[in-house]
Amino acid sequence: xxxxxxxxxxxxxxxxxxxxxxxxxxxxxxxxxxxxxxxxxxxxxxxxxxxxxxxxxxxxxxxxxxxxxxxxxxxxxxxxxxxxxxxxxxxxxxxxxxxxxxxxxxxxxxxxxxxxxxxxxxxxxxxxxxxxxxxxxxxxxxxxxxxxxxxxxxxxxxxxxxxxxxxxxxxxxxxxxxxxxxxxxxxxxxxxxxxxxxxxxxxxxxx
Numbered sequence: 001x002x003x004x005x006x007x008x009x010x011x012x013x014x015x016x017x018x019x020x021x022x023x024x025x026x027x028x029x030x031x032x033x034x035x036x037x038x039x040x041x042x043x044x045x046x047x048x049x050x051x052x053x054x055x056x057x058x059x060x061x062x063x064x065x066x067x068x069x070x071x072x073x074x075x076x077x078x079x080x081x082x083x084x085x086x087x088x089x090x091x092x093x094x095x096x097x098x099x100x101x102x103x104x105x106x107x108x109x110x111x112x113x114x115x116x117x118x119x120x121x122x123x124x125x126x127x128x129x130x131x132x133x134x135x136x137x138x139x140x141x142x143x144x145x146x147x148x149x150x151x152x153x154x155x156x157x158x159x160x161x162x163x164x165x166x167x168x169x170x171x172x173x174x175x176x177x178x179x180x181x182x183x184x185x186x187x188x189x190x191x192x193x194x195x196x197x198x199x200x201x202x203x204x205x206x207x
Contacts, residue, residue: 001057001058001059001136001137001138002058003058003060003061003070004050004058004059004060004061005060005062005063006043006051006060006061006062006063007047007063007064008030008041008042008043008044008062008064009041009064010039010040010041010064011040014029014040022042023084026045026046027042027044027045028042028043028044028047028085028086028087029088030042030043030089031087031088031090032069032071032090032091033074033089033090034071034093039064039069041062043062045084045085048085048088051073056104057102057103057104057138059072059093059133060090062090069092070092070094070133071090071092072090072093072099073088073089073090074089074091075088076088076089094133095132095133095134096132097132099130099133099136100130100166101128102126102127102129103126103127103136103137103139104125104138104139104140105122105124105127105142105158105174107122107142107144107174108143108144108145109143109144109145110144111144111147111148111176112145112146112147112148113147113150113151113176114147116148116149117179118148118176118177118178119176119177119179120144120177121174121176121177122174123173123174123175124155124167124171124173124174127140127155127158127165127166127173128165128166128167129163129164129165129166130163130166131162131163131164135162136163137160137162137163140158140160140165142158142173142174144176147174147176148176149177149178150176151176152172152173152174153172153173153174153175154171154172155167155169155170155171155173156169156170
């Protein structure tokens with residue numbers, strides 16, 4: 001998984017007065033959990049632009065006074081009116097410890113069912129994944145190139161040896177539903193015609 005570097009400074013004081021002063025200076029108070037003890041620091045608000053305001057998911061390499069900490073974004077608080085970042089919580093990563101993250105699902109290919117007029121329902125745009133930090137994917141690819149009308153992809157079809165998906169195996173990720181404007185594939189039309197001919201033959205035989 002790609003990582004974004006955030007440079008900051010450790011905080012000696014974590015009181016309300018010090019926190020307010022940091023925000024007035026354009027900095028964001030932060031904390032890293034997961035280590036021996038919480039580590040408080042601050043960083044410029046602009047440092048979080050590529051980490052927060054994106055549909056992609058990244059880990060963070062936090063550099064504090066010459067020491068680097070590999071972490072993931074755990075929680076973020078915004079001002080209810082201005083939407084300015086008020087506080088950020090990180091969780092420290094260790095190479096040998098499993099971690100859980102919500103990973104985006106990326107659709108691959110074009111569904112023949114959609115081409116026929118079906119409606120694509122993308123139910124799970126992110127999936128909760130558990131893995132070692134080195135095995136965290138940027139995306140989970142969902143191949144929809146074979147999905148016809150009425151078909152779906154479920155979690156069990158997206159499994160990978162490098163990570164575990166923390167959802168029931170039968171959870172629907174994406175499916176193609178019937179729409180009024182949908183056109184049935186030719187092979188299905190032929191099957192229906194054949195059935196109609198068989199029915200007409202049987203009726204004639206009975207007469």
